[in-house]
Amino acid sequence: MTDISLSPHGAAAAKAQSNSIFRHARYVVAENPVTGAAFGLFILIALCALIGPYVVPYDPLASDTSATLASPSFKHWFGTDQLGRDIFSRVIVATRLDFTIAISSVMLVFAMGGFAGIAAGFFGGWTDRIVGRISDTIMAFPLFVLAMGIVAALGNTVTNIVLATAIVNFPLYVRVARAEANVRRDAGFVQAARLSGNGDFRILLMHILPNIMPIMMVQISLTMGYAILNAAGLSFIGLGVRPPTPEWGIMVAEGAGNIISGEWWIALFPGAALMIAVFCFNLLGDGLRDLVDPQRRT
Amino acid sequence: MAKKKPTKTEELLRNSDKSLPLLDVQDLTVEFVTRRGIVRAVQHINISVAKGESLAIVGESGSGKSVTSYAVMRILDRAGRITDGTVMFSGIDLRAMPENEIRDLRGREMSMIFQSPRLALNPIRKIGRQIEDVLHQHAQVDSGLVSEKAIEMLEHVRIARPRERYHAYPFELSGGMCQRVVIALALACKPQLLIADEPTTGLDVTTQKAVMDLTVDLTRERGMSMILITHDLGLAAAYCDRIVVMEKGHVVETAQAERIFKAPSHRYTRKLMRATPRPGVTLRDLLPEEEAKSARPIGHTDRHAAKPLLVVEKLVKEYPRNDARGTLTKLFGPRPAVEPENFRAVDGISFTVDRGESVGLVGESGCGKSTTSMMVMRLIDKTAGTIMFDGEDIGEIPARKFATLPLRKRIQMVFQDPTDSLNPRFTAARAIADPILRLGNGERAFVRERCEELARQVGLPVELLDRFPHQLSGGQKARVGIARAIALKPDLIVLDEPTAALDVSVQAVVLNLLQDLKDSLGMSYLFVSHDLNVVRLLCDRVIVMQTGQIVEQGPTDQVLVAPQAAYTRDLLTAIPHPPL
Numbered sequence: 001m002t003d004i005s006l007s008p009h010g011a012a013a014a015k016a017q018s019n020s021i022f023r024h025a026r027y028v029v030a031e032n033p034v035t036g037a038a039f040g041l042f043i044l045i046a047l048c049a050l051i052g053p054y055v056v057p058y059d060p061l062a063s064d065t066s067a068t069l070a071s072p073s074f075k076h077w078f079g080t081d082q083l084g085r086d087i088f089s090r091v092i093v094a095t096r097l098d099f100t101i102a103i104s105s106v107m108l109v110f111a112m113g114g115f116a117g118i119a120a121g122f123f124g125g126w127t128d129r130i131v132g133r134i135s136d137t138i139m140a141f142p143l144f145v146l147a148m149g150i151v152a153a154l155g156n157t158v159t160n161i162v163l164a165t166a167i168v169n170f171p172l173y174v175r176v177a178r179a180e181a182n183v184r185r186d187a188g189f190v191q192a193a194r195l196s197g198n199g200d201f202r203i204l205l206m207h208i209l210p211n212i213m214p215i216m217m218v219q220i221s222l223t224m225g226y227a228i229l230n231a232a233g234l235s236f237i238g239l240g241v242r243p244p245t246p247e248w249g250i251m252v253a254e255g256a257g258n259i260i261s262g263e264w265w266i267a268l269f270p271g272a273a274l275m276i277a278v279f280c281f282n283l284l285g286d287g288l289r290d291l292v293d294p295q296r297r298t
Numbered sequence: 299m300a301k302k303k304p305t306k307t308e309e310l311l312r313n314s315d316k317s318l319p320l321l322d323v324q325d326l327t328v329e330f331v332t333r334r335g336i337v338r339a340v341q342h343i344n345i346s347v348a349k350g351e352s353l354a355i356v357g358e359s360g361s362g363k364s365v366t367s368y369a370v371m372r373i374l375d376r377a378g379r380i381t382d383g384t385v386m387f388s389g390i391d392l393r394a395m396p397e398n399e400i401r402d403l404r405g406r407e408m409s410m411i412f413q414s415p416r417l418a419l420n421p422i423r424k425i426g427r428q429i430e431d432v433l434h435q436h437a438q439v440d441s442g443l444v445s446e447k448a449i450e451m452l453e454h455v456r457i458a459r460p461r462e463r464y465h466a467y468p469f470e471l472s473g474g475m476c477q478r479v480v481i482a483l484a485l486a487c488k489p490q491l492l493i494a495d496e497p498t499t500g501l502d503v504t505t506q507k508a509v510m511d512l513t514v515d516l517t518r519e520r521g522m523s524m525i526l527i528t529h530d531l532g533l534a535a536a537y538c539d540r541i542v543v544m545e546k547g548h549v550v551e552t553a554q555a556e557r558i559f560k561a562p563s564h565r566y567t568r569k570l571m572r573a574t575p576r577p578g579v580t581l582r583d584l585l586p587e588e589e590a591k592s593a594r595p596i597g598h599t600d601r602h603a604a605k606p607l608l609v610v611e612k613l614v615k616e617y618p619r620n621d622a623r624g625t626l627t628k629l630f631g632p633r634p635a636v637e638p639e640n641f642r643a644v645d646g647i648s649f650t651v652d653r654g655e656s657v658g659l660v661g662e663s664g665c666g667k668s669t670t671s672m673m674v675m676r677l678i679d680k681t682a683g684t685i686m687f688d689g690e691d692i693g694e695i696p697a698r699k700f701a702t703l704p705l706r707k708r709i710q711m712v713f714q715d716p717t718d719s720l721n722p723r724f725t726a727a728r729a730i731a732d733p734i735l736r737l738g739n740g741e742r743a744f745v746r747e748r749c750e751e752l753a754r755q756v757g758l759p760v761e762l763l764d765r766f767p768h769q770l771s772g773g774q775k776a777r778v779g780i781a782r783a784i785a786l787k788p789d790l791i792v793l794d795e796p797t798a799a800l801d802v803s804v805q806a807v808v809l810n811l812l813q814d815l816k817d818s819l820g821m822s823y824l825f826v827s828h829d830l831n832v833v834r835l836l837c838d839r840v841i842v843m844q845t846g847q848i849v850e851q852g853p854t855d856q857v858l859v860a861p862q863a864a865y866t867r868d869l870l871t872a873i874p875h876p877p878l
Contacts, residue, residue, distance in 0.1 A: 187718055187719075188713045188714075188715055188718035188719030188720075189718065189719050189720055189721040189722075191677060191711075191713065191719070192711070192713060192719050192720075192721075192729075192732075192779075192782065193721070193732065194677060194701045195675070195677075195701075195706065195710055195711055195733070195783075196732040196733035196736050196737065196782070197701055197702055197706050197707075197733060197736035197737035198701065198732070198736055199701060199702055200698070200701075207721055210721075210723040211721070211722060211723055
């Protein structure tokens, strides 16, 4: 239905619109340089995930017995591990896996939790009670232990890590979506939509959802960081991705034992990558909200 | 005595020249730094207030009247600053005064009443305590006597049973009562200047009258000066000695209250006065002179004596009382022998609306007029009674189902708040198109054409159709709302205070537009309003409601000129009467 063009000069209008979005983005970045830095980091991380495996200097899985536990040098920027694998290459290649896990789990939980939350906030009554009790039940567990339990029970696969991370984040999405939908339930524009002949379901999707997207964007960005941490944490304790796959959590785990013997670089660089990624997503949340919120766009 | 040693400013105030005006604003300019550059909200204005004088600053939204008062109190927000001019208070330069000294002055020498009394009070603190806070702050009385003093203040603002109300929380009081508490707060330290920023917006007319009478009495009694900031020229003229008219950051006219109505000198003042609804004028008289001449005469739709379009009979809406005791008994207590008493928002009302007729539904907040309109709109379900629309009993159809029925097309609504009623994520065109896409038949391909046609009909420039609501002005948003309501050519439109959030000059235009649309499309209006002057202009018949019941109904002229019910008379006398 939205494919019916309401704009007579489609192309021109679209161009003007993209122009204004660009100008707006520049304004947001200028007003808050930290957001600019976060956007820059995000682009860097995304690039690593997309083209990283093709540009790294070494095969992340190839071991070189002549150069085990080499400290950072011009040849191996981040040094090598016990098997002589190049840590720089492994850190870059791991980005894709960690990124994929984080994005797919966040998309999954956005679809489940977002929809359940909007429905709970909009309809109230029994829908609200059922959704509320489900998320209360999840909240009753220590979240990381719950994720461990899910992966342990369902099996040690990437799919199950995604699922576990999604379930753990479910209550956060439900709460935000529920509260936002609830305050808009009796808003004038919802009443007006009803008068225009929109059914409940359509009001939910076409009128309420777009309006709570800004706040959901922030939530997505914040939980992205948490999802990366969660995936790495599961791998760290041996659940989830298995060696020798390059993954930040495993790499930190592998290097942890070497720190006391002085080989700090094995754990430090994947750990730093993890930290930067989480940091970047947390900062991005605020920037995204400024960008997508139409109230602030003039 | 625990009284503080007089501060430097107090000494200055005592020694100041008594012949000076209390407040003297010269050449004041206030600028705001925004993302689109620097905006001059107030430009080179001169205002002075003598001791004991009451001055009104009148203007429409964006005229800079509130900014002026904030600049005087030095409470501009971060983006705003005074760039030019002087503000002298009893001979002291307020602009040069350091922040900690002016803080001492605020509340003690000059204080302010804000627009929304509920927002100005701390919701979780007893009102008596809040008055004590102000007294403590400025060390006005001994701590032993402070609660007595607070009760005395409540008594002064004529709050009944002040000793009990001392312990009340703001949410336990009505809007008018809250405003009285705010006045008590403002006057607690006996300031010399009171600034009232739209003190009665959002209050009912009878409450407005009570609050304004009280404020004027108290300030007069204490020899205080007052600045009343308002958009209502009638209110200003009725309560103030002198009036300053502001437009777009400039003072365009300053005159005595009685003079301004008899001989307004500036073009803008004349336009404002024309646009203010008052007895003895027609809708066309509200428009600026040149437009009024070109406007079509108001048509007289002859109402057929045939079947009325809408017949409402013995309509009732009840809400369960949700207090703590009720919930507890429901959970633990024995089943009550009789049904728990419900709150009747609408209590058995009956009325009709003919084809092509506009009927006004008038009453103060809480009288049930909005509930009635929501039931007629089929947005909420009734408890009892019938709603017959064109021979069909639509009251029997559940509100949830009604949204998708073809009948939905024939009853539409214009909402009170044009901002709230437009989806912030939809462009104007998309908002207008929504009902056509959902309920229109065979028009989907021509949606854009139809939107443009509707925009022209309501006088909205077609190029604005691709804008989002926040890019439109209040009047433009109101037009979008009206275009959306008439998009399906309905038979009945419920207008829920469609002009309450608009400036008077915009209101004049919108009211005329509504009248024209009714004439050309032959619709019926159910016009819900608290403003009798507006109802007088637009409606053929008036229904007056009080506490869920109809106290009077009849032709407009008859009800408003020779009211039968005492309540209607109260409403009529509460409207501010400017000295004409």
